Amino acid sequence: xxxxxxxxxxxxxxxxxxxxxxxxxxxxxxxxxxYVAPLWNLTMFAPQYGDGLRxxxxxxxxxxxxxxxxxxxxxxxxxxxxxxxxxxEDFREFKWMPFVLGGLALVFLRAAVMGRVLDLLDSLVVFxxxxxxxxWSFGYKLYSYGHDLAPGAPVKIPPFMxxxxxGAQLANxxxxxxxxxxxxxxxxxxxxxxxxxxxxxxxxxRRPAAAPVARGGx
Amino acid sequence: MADTKLWTRIAVALAAVGTLALAVGCxxxxxxxxxxPAGASDIAVAAEKTYVPPGDLDEYYMFSSGGHSGQVFVxxxxxxxxxxxxxxxxxxxxxxxxxxxxxxxxxxxLTWGDVHHPALSETGGDYDGRWLFVNxxxxxxxxxxxxxxxTRQIFGPVPNISGNHGSTFITPNSEYVLMSxxxxxxxxxxxxxxxxxxxxxxKGVAAGLKIDPKTGQMSLGWQVLLPPFDWDLGDAxxxxxxxxxxxxCYNSERAxxxxxxxxxxxxxxxxxxxxxxxxxxxxxxxxxELIGGVKVLDPKTIPGLVYxxxxxxxPHGVDVSPDGKYVVGSGKLQGVTTAFNFEKVLxxxxxxxxxxxxxxxxxxxxxxxxxxxxxxxxxxxxxQFGPDGMAYTSLFVDSALAxxxxxxxxxxxKVPMSYSTGHLAAAEGDTVSPDGKWLVxxxxxxxxxHLSVGPSQPESSQLVDIxxxxxxLVYDAFTEPEPHYAQIIKADKLKPIEVYPKEENxxxxxxxxVKDAGVTRKGNEVLAKVVVVRSSMTPSLIEVNEGDTVxxxxxxxxxxxxxxxxxxxxxYNINIVLDPGETKTVTFKADKPGVxxxxxxxxxxxxxxxxxxxxxxxxK
Numbered sequence: 079x080x081x082x083x084x085x086x087x088x089x090x091x092x093x094x095x096x097x098x099x100x101x102x103x104x105x106x107x108x109x110x111x112x113y114v115a116p117l118w119n120l121t122m123f124a125p126q127y128g129d130g131l132r133x134x135x136x137x138x139x140x141x142x143x144x145x146x147x148x149x150x151x152x153x154x155x156x157x158x159x160x161x162x163x164x165x166x167e168d169f170r171e172f173k174w175m176p177f178v179l180g181g182l183a184l185v186f187l188r189a190a191v192m193g194r195v196l197d198l199l200d201s202l203v204v205f206x207x208x209x210x211x212x213x214w215s216f217g218y219k220l221y222s223y224g225h226d227l228a229p230g231a232p233v234k235i236p237p238f239m240x241x242x243x244x245g246a247q248l249a250n251x252x253x254x255x256x257x258x259x260x261x262x263x264x265x266x267x268x269x270x271x272x273x274x275x276x277x278x279x280x281x282x283x284r285r286p287a288a289a290p291v292a293r294g295g296x
Numbered sequence: 297m298a299d300t301k302l303w304t305r306i307a308v309a310l311a312a313v314g315t316l317a318l319a320v321g322c323x324x325x326x327x328x329x330x331x332x333p334a335g336a337s338d339i340a341v342a343a344e345k346t347y348v349p350p351g352d353l354d355e356y357y358m359f360s361s362g363g364h365s366g367q368v369f370v371x372x373x374x375x376x377x378x379x380x381x382x383x384x385x386x387x388x389x390x391x392x393x394x395x396x397x398x399x400x401x402x403x404x405x406l407t408w409g410d411v412h413h414p415a416l417s418e419t420g421g422d423y424d425g426r427w428l429f430v431n432x433x434x435x436x437x438x439x440x441x442x443x444x445x446x447t448r449q450i451f452g453p454v455p456n457i458s459g460n461h462g463s464t465f466i467t468p469n470s471e472y473v474l475m476s477x478x479x480x481x482x483x484x485x486x487x488x489x490x491x492x493x494x495x496x497x498x499k500g501v502a503a504g505l506k507i508d509p510k511t512g513q514m515s516l517g518w519q520v521l522l523p524p525f526d527w528d529l530g531d532a533x534x535x536x537x538x539x540x541x542x543x544x545c546y547n548s549e550r551a552x553x554x555x556x557x558x559x560x561x562x563x564x565x566x567x568x569x570x571x572x573x574x575x576x577x578x579x580x581x582x583x584x585e586l587i588g589g590v591k592v593l594d595p596k597t598i599p600g601l602v603y604x605x606x607x608x609x610x611p612h613g614v615d616v617s618p619d620g621k622y623v624v625g626s627g628k629l630q631g632v633t634t635a636f637n638f639e640k641v642l643x644x645x646x647x648x649x650x651x652x653x654x655x656x657x658x659x660x661x662x663x664x665x666x667x668x669x670x671x672x673x674x675x676x677x678x679x680q681f682g683p684d685g686m687a688y689t690s691l692f693v694d695s696a697l698a699x700x701x702x703x704x705x706x707x708x709x710k711v712p713m714s715y716s717t718g719h720l721a722a723a724e725g726d727t728v729s730p731d732g733k734w735l736v737x738x739x740x741x742x743x744x745x746h747l748s749v750g751p752s753q754p755e756s757s758q759l760v761d762i763x764x765x766x767x768x769l770v771y772d773a774f775t776e777p778e779p780h781y782a783q784i785i786k787a788d789k790l791k792p793i794e795v796y797p798k799e800e801n802x803x804x805x806x807x808x809x810v811k812d813a814g815v816t817r818k819g820n821e822v823l824a825k826v827v828v829v830r831s832s833m834t835p836s837l838i839e840v841n842e843g844d845t846v847x848x849x850x851x852x853x854x855x856x857x858x859x860x861x862x863x864x865x866x867x868y869n870i871n872i873v874l875d876p877g878e879t880k881t882v883t884f885k886a887d888k889p890g891v892x893x894x895x896x897x898x899x900x901x902x903x904x905x906x907x908x909x910x911x912x913x914x915x916k
Contacts, residue, residue, distance in 0.1 A: 147855045147856065158902070
């Protein structure tokens with residue numbers, strides 16, 4: 079048992095090579111796009127809206143297509159079915175998301191500097207936690223908008239779950255929802271961290287003989 | 297037996313008469329000239345050339361005058377589809393024009409106008425797509441802003457101008473809109489002089505309205521006093537002839553009464569050449585006399601201001617070639633169109649090569665300035681131009697168009713029109729760089745070439761393909777009364793907006809939130825601020841007292857294309873239509889007690905029917 083703990087301690091504190099460190103740095107840099115590119119895109123088409131109504135969701139704001147007009151139009155249309163207005167002030171995520179993403183970048187930078195397996199593992203775990211929580215939160219938001227419909231709305235429709243990824247037909251609208259550039263950057267962060275961790279672990283596992291020597295030998 | 301023989305003889309005699317009748321011939325059921333192979337185009341080719349599939353756009357806009365309908369019609373070319381009507385001089389309930397306070401004030405007391413000659417604004421002699429100017433006979437000129445296709449200014453009636461037919465012609469850099477009197481009167485207006493003194497006391501007038509280069513706003517410029525001829529049509533010189541304004545006339549006889557006869561006696565009337573730069577300069581120097589509130593310049597006292605070019609006979613149209621060298625005048629009672637060489641005109645002026653004068657205005661010698669009399673056909677009226685020196689002249693009497701070449705003066709082709717073409721319009725055909733391609737004959741008569749609609753028949757506009765050597769008639773369109781002239785501009789030169797941006801709406805009564813909507817009162821003046829948006833009007837109840845003056849200020853807060861809303865108030869003759877982002881007001885006296893519904897007239901959404909409210913007028 080002690081040996082196992084020692085071995086795991088040795089593995090976690092083992093220094094990693096240059097590649098995993100660079101990957102951690104890349105992961106930190108990949109956070110930058112999330113400040114300038116949307117995390118998610120919603121596009122709705124109907125016969126009357128041949129060019130589509132577009133909505134970009136950033137980590138800190140909503141942005142309608144056509145200079146913001148599309149968001150107004152989406153809200154105007156949604157009022158017929160009693161859906162709440164999509165309003166930035168209702169997205170608490172926008173308050174903490176940019177800080178959390180910045181925090182993640184700092185954690186990745188720290189991993190690049192410290193250069194241990196442990197730091198890479200921390201990075202990946204924290205990142206996965208934030209990522210999965212954000213996805214769930216986003217899904218829950220969509221669910222709430224589709225289900226919390228005003229009872230007095232002119233048009234009554236059964237509550238619905240808007241698509242998170244992919245397309246769906248909602249009344250006269252074809253609705254498409256896909257991750258935006260920011261999210262793809264985040265997926266890349268996940269891959270970079272996973273790859274860094276794998277490379278780091280594999281390198282340290284391939285040096286079993288060297289480890290005792292380092293500790294002064296049996 | 298004898299009977300049989302008799303019958304045989306009669307039969308033979310009848311057969312002989314019949315054969316003779318066939319041999320000699322009987323009257324044809326159609327004129328032999330009705331077989332017009334030159335004009336008949338291959339149907340499949342014509343269909344393909346003019347067919348614009350659903351969803352596709354036309355290549356050109358055509359702005360066609362609406363004549364005494366008072367409006368301007370917008371067509372797409374080559375489909376010849378009527379796309380929209382721009383109301384100008386007459387109320388138009390389809391867009392609520394003439395019902396809201398602003399357009400009602402713009403129309404004034406005149407609720408009709410006889411629109412004749414639209415002119416697109418120009419820069420360097422080419423259409424710049426900013427404004428469209430149109431005249432009407434009551435002496436007014438309107439400006440349509442092509443950013444939103446709306447009439448933005450109606451200027452006039454301009455003092456001293458009577459029967460503003462010879463208008464609007466625009467100078468190559470949109471400095472001036474030119475106009476003139478067709479029916480000479482004693483000036484200023486209001487002065488009554490016996491018709492016996494027509495020749496000396498009645499005055500023809502030509503005017504230049506100044507155009508603000510930034511806003512397009514028109515203002516009084518200067519006017520030029522002319523003899524009492526009937527000043528008919530004009531064109532501004534360009535390039536070589538820039539700075540001059542040409543104006544035709546009939547009735548140089550100075551006749552009165554039955555002009556049909558009395559004004560058709562002389563073999564030649566005139567085209568006046570007016571040096572408008574000199575007019576501008578003279579007015580700026582304080583020359584001229586203030587008549588009716590405008591500086592009127594008398595050519596007698598300003599040498600070089602006006603010259604008269606003799607042109608046969610009773611000329612109608614005058615058109616300047618793209619290079620500005622030729623001034624083409626068409627004597628409508630002749631079989632030729634006359635091409636004057638403007639270089640020769642300038643030489644004749646320099647050499648004082650005059651044949652006399654009219655009220656002190658020098659008359660140039662016809663032989664010295666004319667380059668050619670082109671035998672285009674009977675009743676030539678107007679000329680348009682294509683690239684490579686091609687010219688196209690409408691023939692009213694012949695009911696045809698003639699194609700001919702500047703310089704060689706050869707008549708190259710003719711195409712019959714149905715029927716009696718007045719103006720014709722070629723793609724950018726009056727600019728310094730005509731496109732060719734398309735030509736539209738604006739015909740006065742359609743004579744049942746359409747499904748019958750009773751005695752009140754529409755006019756016809758026919759599309760002619762002029763891209764090849766031979767002109768080809770390819771499409772018949774029927775238009776409401778009554779297209780005179782038209783302008784055809786490449787579609788990509790216009791970039792209209794489709795909503796009024798909220799940030800540009802500076803109307804003092806605009807509101808953008810239902811929270812600001814409501815009814816306020818000051819004495820017996822009631823102001824209702826109404827927000828209009830899918831699918832409600834807020835407030836949905838306006839209560840006033842009988843005798844109140846009610847102002848309803850409506851704002852359509854939509855910013856989505858084609859989300860127009862209407863405000864129809866029953867029994868009060870109120871009909872407002874609001875484009876997205878637009879604010880309009882309507883003021884009326886609540887003189888009828890009762891309950892009056894108002895509702896959205898412009899179908900907007902699935903719940904359009906529910907978009908309604910009530911005006912309650914409580915009795916005294």
